[in-house]
Amino acid sequence: MQFDSLQSLIAMNGYGAYVWSSYLVFLVVIAALVLGTRLQYRRIVLDQQRLARIETRKASERKTQNESGS
Amino acid sequence: MWQWFHKLGSPKWFFGIAGRLIPWLGFGALMLLGVGIVWGLLFAPADYQQGDSYRIIFIHVPSAYLGQSLYVAMALAGAVGLIWRMKMADTFIAATAPVGAALTFVALFTGAVWGKPTWGTWWIWDARLTSMLLLFFLYLGVMALRRALEDPENRARASAILTLVGVVNIPIIKFSVEWWNTLHQPASIRMTEAPAMPASMWVPLLICAIGFHLLAGWLILMRMRNEILHRERRARWVRNWVLSQ
16 A cells, blocks of 8 residues: 555645546546446337337237228 | 358347347456556555656556557458448447547546646647547547438448548557657557566556456447347347347
């Protein structure tokens, strides 16, 4: 361990603002990327589920129409 | 070999394999980045010239390295896509561009923040920094181009060509620190020589670098799966899979 207290770890001998802001930006960018990827997945799956449901409903409506019409 | 190549071209096969790899990549990335970053921040010795500011290296170097290698990978995929009309190549480009852009941004940002205490300036228009900024814009260009073109075949061809044109920038980045007098120092670690830093510094850096590769692989595979679900939405197996979720 290079630092003997939490204060000295945060201060990094005067370089704290530089070091910690770098790691923070890295963390934020990666978190945004992961979140964006998860949202992209959810949107695709939900859209396709909705489309599939609309199609099955239309198909069943057509079926009942045909049956009542004949 | 050819059989493997054919399988790689099959979205359904790739989707399954990627699904099995993703948890391992995510877990490995988390472990290695955790160990590497804690080691680098808390346990690695301070640099005798730069003090503690050099601790930025543990994210700066891996993200800069990956920013470049992901672009080369995109250009290779672009060539494969143009020559063999392989659709999965375009899927890879679509998934990789945002990841490469994000890592290049991290490299630029951490570089600027590191430059201030060591060089006395956030930014300077020297060869290494400018060519790295160009890399960032090339990634954004690929993403914007993909968004602007609707026809999938046109989009695939145009982005493949752009990645191939832009790849000339990569050797410029790589050798900029040797060809021109720049503020940026040359590489401290090379494949062919012993590293110019003690093991207590390069071991955590290596762990971080491997962790970054797993992280990028994890993100790219997840995005490729999204892309496959969207592209193959009319295929029966995709429909069944989506409905099972």
